[in-house]
Amino acid sequence: MALLLEHIVVRYRGSAAAGGDLDAVREVSMGLAAGEIGVLVGPSGCGKTSLLRAVAGLEPLAGGRIRLAGETVSDPAAGLHRPAEQRRVGMVFQDYALFPHLDVAANVAFGLHALGRAERAKRVQEMLSLVGLPEVAGKMPHQLSGGQQQRVALARALAPAPRLLLLDEAFSALDVELRERLAHEVRAILKASGTAALVVTHDQMEAFALADRLGVMQAGRLEQWDRPYDLYHRPATRFVADFIGHGVLAPARIVGTPQGPRVDTPLGLLADADECPLPEAYPGGECLVLLRADDIEHDDAAPVRARILRRDFRGAEFLYTLALADGLEVLAHVPSHHDHAPGEWIGIRPRVEHVVTFPR
Amino acid sequence: MALLLEHIVVRYRGSAAAGGDLDAVREVSMGLAAGEIGVLVGPSGCGKTSLLRAVAGLEPLAGGRIRLAGETVSDPAAGLHRPAEQRRVGMVFQDYALFPHLDVAANVAFGLHALGRAERAKRVQEMLSLVGLPEVAGKMPHQLSGGQQQRVALARALAPAPRLLLLDEAFSALDVELRERLAHEVRAILKASGTAALVVTHDQMEAFALADRLGVMQAGRLEQWDRPYDLYHRPATRFVADFIGHGVLAPARIVGTPQGPRVDTPLGLLADADECPLPEAYPGGECLVLLRADDIEHDDAAPVRARILRRDFRGAEFLYTLALADGLEVLAHVPSHHDHAPGEWIGIRPRVEHVVTFPR
């Protein structure tokens, strides 16, 4: 394991006036193999940054243990805390933290003090090219745009080839195109060098694209730590189901049919779903079922009809917020050539591949 | 017009060493009616922040003119520059810029000095509730997470009810859910009060959802300023076509058919497309056609086959990068239950609603 967290706790001491102590990270455990990229998502203030800082060695642990490449680096029980500068961990901060007194090249070269002058210059150029800024080497940080600063910070963190890379919303100030390109290239670099990375992002697309392992945090806890596909299709908790993608949890009942158990939803029986639980799983079969926006198809011929409450243009498609006759709201992705106005009634049909249910 | 820019130019003076002077914004013209929300997107460093700063009065213009609600506020030719504090423009900065010596409530109240004490307190609570942070009023900024700080900055900018609101990546540190909710509520507030807003974002989904007018900037120029739907489906320049959404520009030829002109692409004739230009529009009909990822359907029965180069999981769907037999690369969105491995050949079919062509 390149990185192993065991029940780590990060606590901020606070005055009673400010609400007392706060456990920003609670008993989080997870592992990352060499070359793997882990991604953390979660609502604002859920403790992502705090977790990264603990891994970097910038916050002391209040409990648990952190192991980097087999070596224990934080273990408050044993009084162990390897200082940040000895962990060989690279980090890009949410606020970049470029050194204002150094130009871009010197910022990037900062971690390369072991290298010779020529080699260092070469590496700096290499990194700056990687982040698409080969020409700004001589500028000062304050002369750069937000996105450019972020990229310089990334180049600086990558330059010394750390054994673990921590990225805290490192692409947030970049446009989609650049962000995808960078994510790809960083991914390639990490894979080639077998470097593990732990990435925080708010962009779920990016999370899915980048992650070997994806985690969802909430209020300091890691709710699920899984492969992206599984996390999307088999969310472990209601929170994860709700947080990932667009969807609603609709009341449903599991019924036995000759073909096996089926889920009876306000949109009708889910026919071709895998992995349907048995009716006995819930009292009376009553449960909640996850209906994602892309599980619902627009089909004028469908028996179930819904009224359009809101329509959000999203480029390739519209996101419709729909109300069934009984008032239940559902979401649906509809290609953008189906252009219906709010207020209209349209036919919809569920098309759920993976049934995800929770107790009511 | 709530905001009218006429050929504005923003220039940064630079030493020769740092590359000399730089026109960060070049001859940009645009208008926003009262209550309208304009959104600017564009690659990192294209001048979005500079444009916003010029509108706010934080950067002097090197040319052009800015009018706010009919009143000229910047006009270098006439030597006019209304100071920022007199423009009644609210702005949320890329780096939040909360006052570290004031607690959250005092930060939000900063622009409300004209109000009475009780009224002020009320307004502060109102704004904090709006951004979902009613309980942090007494905290200091450094005790908040990145996203919380961003929301406080938003509340601070909204509190004095400015006549124009400028948001510079104001939602970038928020998770999708919160971001969508906030965008909606801000939108509602702006609409209700007839306040215009100019928003910079990197999230195209957000741009589409928020914008009444959407603009794409590149290298200081405003390439297009249009309604979102039009911008997506009728990009004015190759750059816009490329930048918005996922797509490729494929070589094509416009041919006359009995049913009228049609575009002949490597994927076959685009059958049911509107607005196809006449073959005479390009020499020999040779042109580039925009093929977006959602213009291409996976259909095993289709005659055109492509090899999967890369597959990116994006939650609801996969983004496939495909190579045709002749080597041309195209992108396709495919629902995530169609799970094919890289290297496989699959059948694809174009389904283009709006034909967008450019000269080769």
Add this chain to the structure above:
Amino acid sequence: QDKVLNLYSARHYQTDEALYKDFTAATGITINRVDADDAGILERLRTEGTASPADVILLVDAARLWRAEEAGLFRPLKSPVLDKAIPARLRGVDKGEGPAWFGFSTRARVIVYNKASVQRADVDTYAELADPKNKGKVCTRSGAHPYNLSLFGAVLEHLGPPATEAWLKGVVDNMARPPKGGDTDQIKAVASGECQVALSNSYYVARMMRSSNPADRDVMDKVGVVFPDQAGKGTHVNIAGGAVARNAPHPEAARRFLEYLASPSAQAYFANGNNEYAVVDGVGADNPALKALGPFKAEVIPVATIGANSAKVQQMLDRVGYK
């Protein structure tokens, strides 16, 4: 034969340089010197203890000389030369090994007054400074200054505590303004009319009388000088003196230096260079200012008593509000 002499001096007179130069020229002994205020010098000496490099200590206040002797910082010296040259009342008490210190010059605490507004007869005793007839006329430097403390200590010896405190109270009541500044400032204040009567050391008066600066002579034209208490116990006199340090590494050089200070040439310097009264009889008669001030009757009082009184005096000052 010692070739150096280490000197701790509280004499703050730049003109003393000449004195030291002459000594070196005469004896070949070079002088290493530190000068500071009396209290600091003694503090340093006390701390350095046996390791002190000091040979000779020069102080400018009798009370301090006495206190240092009490603290055992001095080494008594039997010197026939000094015994002969210096009157017994200006030496430490010989407890068998010789006196612990020797006075080399004296200065009188005189009264100056504004000739235009004050009758000499109204200010010719210290007691009259407290007399209601001089109300609003008196100015002095701070009561806590050693020169004043020494004077008041002597008064205490003469009058006893209650009368002294009453006298001090009277002086405070007569003040034209709160105590501040130095003696020269008081003289100038008298001349300018800010106040009419003041206390000063004799050598400041003499110096101004001899000054080549017309402004100074102008001042002196306006003021009169009285040696107080000529009809009584005599004018208060303070002593500047020296001693051999307890752990002097060069006692022989120290002895030679002290003896040199009692020599006519050194004594003449005290009188002419610094306008002090030489302790050796007959020296200094050629200083025109001192000559003009004329001979006077000095009070005779054991230095030890003045030294022992200063703490008591300070408390009285505190009580009567003499700043």
Add this chain to the structure above:
Amino acid sequence: MRLLLALVCVLLLLPLVALVSRWAALDAEGLALWQHLASTVLPGYLGQSLLLSAAVALGVALVGGSTAAVVTLFEFPGRRWLSWALLLPMAMPAYVLAYAWTDTLQYSGPLQTALRAAFGWKGALWPDIRSLGGAVPLFVLCLYPYAYLLVRAALAERCVPLMEAARLLGAGWWRRVTQVALPMARPALAAGVALALMETLADYGVGAYFGLSTFTTGIFRAWLSMGDRDAAAQLATVLLALVALLVWMEQRAQARLRFAAARQGALHGGDARPLALGWRGSAVAWAVCLVPVLLGFVLPVLALLRLATTEGDADAPGPDLSRFAGWALNSFVLAAAAACLAVGLAMALAAARRRQPGGALDALARGVGLGYAVPGAVIVIGLLWPLGAWQARWPEWPLAGWLTAGIGGLLYAYLVRFSAVAMQSVDAGYARLPASFDESARLLGHGPWATWRRVHWPLLRGAAGTAGLLVFVDVMKELPATLVLRPFNHDTLAVVANQLARDERLGEAAWPSLAIVAVGLLPVLLLGRGRGATGC
């Protein structure tokens, strides 16, 4: 390293501890003395000291803060020149300023005499400057540069985005200055005012000359007149406790702010654009800045020159240049050495505390910071006591002899007293570095030393320079410790000036006083030239 620093701190605290330890010597006689003091003069001492320090603190905050704000936040013709000139009064020792102004303004001085002669007026034309009311402006004039320097540095590095945010929220320049810029500079202002306050409390020269009954005067009376060193030490500890209380209160009030500044990205490399002023604004700016320079430097220097040229005794030898060079060199070497040591110590302490806040080192450093409030002569007592005890205990190791044989003892005393000055300046500088800089450096493999060398030092050079300058001029002006602890034949300008002044030869004392000012100006010039007004 931490241990070494802690050891140094303990060493520097020794004299203070020695002072406190004198409470152990409190006996019946001592108690009686305390009763005497409490029933007679103590309330007066306390009252005058509090009044004086409150007024001086207010004045220093006003003059220092406003001048710093004017030269950093606004652009007007002559701004750079003024921002340099405002440092000049710093080179002027308080007692010299007191002589100069007293001589000019006193009843018997040239001005009043001439006016009386010319117009036939009688009596005092204005209240005596030698009073509490006169001491306040005097202290303000020579101490405001502390606040000015620290605030100027803080404002020059002020956070541009914050000022912009305030503008967009409709705040005019007055609100921006008072509600954003100055509060952000508050740690610096507080540090400057604290220094001025401690210096005021520790002052003896002006207090004695003006006949003030301050606490320090009381300490000296107890020591010199009553010969009671224990009482003096006990009084000094009361002063210490008072200052400690003040410092603690201010630190508590600032705790939140300091932390905030340390976490936020407060330092912005961007160029802070000062607001251009019209001619009317420029005139006001000139007035605000010129008055302290005139009153605190130009006029006093002229007065000194007048004194030196007209008051001198003709038969006294005039200024002897070769001797002046020697004195100046002594002064300079001492001041420079002390400045280097103090700045080095302050930097090391600040770095160590930043890396690991809280704990014993913090407490020790705070204690060392109090040394500045103790009058130099009292420090000397506190320093000599333990030395004397050592001497008595181990005569074969004559520590005291060694220390006074060279400049070691002097430097020790200077450090005890002036470390606080360097620490305030350096700490104020550190408070402006966001923690994320350190964190980035650490994550890039830099240990404490490398981080210091490559991040802290380049960003703190300004603060270190300021610290050095402050210590330098303070040592130039220092008197009591220098007087007592210096080695043989090692006179400094301050010592010589003092000798002449004690001999009431103010005319001649004017020359070395002017020389102090001149030598003190050297680093001011260097610092002013090396960096522009907004540079730092």
